[in-house]
């Protein structure tokens with residue numbers, strides 16, 4: 001650990017001496033804790049970080065819009081439009097890769113859940129399903145199931161390691177939650193949790209914000225902090241040791257996420273891709289999803305916060321949105337590509353500016369909750385490695401089956417606990433109906449097209465398969481299927 005004097009010198013060079021303004025008022029315990037925190041900062045890079053943040057926030061955002069083009073059709077596969085034989089072939093390829101232990105999944109779970117308004121990790125959220133399952137539990141059970149499907153087909157005993165990127169906010173509660181739930185029956189050594197870095201929030205004048213007299217306002221470095229975290233935590237070595245060649249990266253909040261989706265993985269592998277993204281057709285022009293496109297001929301995502309409304313609203317001859325490929329934060333990477341990024345491109349990753357309300361202490365040491373934005377948080381985005389890909393592909397999937405994110409607190413019109421819950425229940429109603437059963441509501445009327453209390457455990461079915469025995473049955477809701485038929 002550095003001495004106080006050494007830290008002081010670094011702070012002076014970085015023009016950040018105000019960080020120690022309350023030092024004389026601190027007791028020994030506080031001093032030790034603060035010094036330890038300061039030593040963990042990238043002190044050598046602090047000046048550049050602070051000045052860069054202030055510069056970036058002051059300059060008008062560079063618009064990419066005029067250089068955008070849609071991704072050419074030959075790089076797009078579609079769960080909706082591709083031929084049946086191709087879908088079967090890709091699905092089989094994916095299951096084969098899983099059975100050979102070549103597939104891993106990586107969950108981005110370092111976020112603070114600010115919009116959702118919870119103090120705990122988003123994955124622990126219970127959207128109010130009849131089973132009361134949380135997002136983490138649903139995901140763990142899907143993982144069990146997809147391993148089982150691969151094993152049944154290939155007579156193997158496969159493992160899909162589950163890498164979970166957390167942050168200072170989410171690591172300990174996530175660890176505790178998995179432990180308390182006995183890792184949902186998964187082997188703990190195959191669940192690898194690690195932390196992304198945190199970086200200081202900065203004022204518009206380029207000064208690190210003090211959140212307390214001996215506490216800096218820190219924020220995770222965005223989901224694109226993944227690449228640095230892979231290096232910091234030797235994750236790529238772990239993948240190599242296990243023989244994992246393909247990684248499916250996804251974010252925590254999508255209740256319909258198909259982890260290690262064999263179709264997506266099989267499609268990417270068959271196309272020889274090093275990098276791929278799943279998309280859904282945008283629901284409306286201003287939907288808060290990134291647009292997967294090309295910028296000056298290179299694959300990229302233009303985030304919803306950075307696209308001009310006029311571009312988002314552009315329509316083609318037949319009235320369809322020109323930029324309709326909505327990013328659902330489901331990415332495919334080969335290990336070789338990630339290694340290349342780790343070795344050559346981390347420092348080239350773009351920094352995005354987020355202007356936020358950051359609680360701080362004033363000159364007198366009083367804690368203040370700002371009413372208007374006062375701070376800059378710099379973030380990297382996970383998809384900003386797409387431009388470094390040599391073969392990038394896109395896979396379009398059906399929204400109703402694959403995308404219902406939990407972003408907002410209850411009561412919001414969109415992307416809320418109830419929309420997520422209903423999306424899952426509706427999907428399960430469709431599965432039961434497709435299997436040839438009739439669902440009846442409490443009054444004996446057939447249920448169609450409304451979310452009824454019909455929940456099928458992921459341990460029973462992953463895609464809607466395995467429900468053949470329901471054919472011809474009449475089933476009264478509530479219907480909870482949690483054991484194999």
Ligand SMILES: CC(=O)N[C@H]1[C@@H](OP(=O)(O)O)O[C@H](CO)[C@@H](O)[C@@H]1O
Nearest residue numbers: 223288289290327328329381382405
């Ligand atoms: C940096 C990043 O990954 N942004 C993603 C991510 O948005 P958030 O609003 O950050 O959750 O998830 C969206 C899908 O839910 C996707 O459309 C968007 O591009």
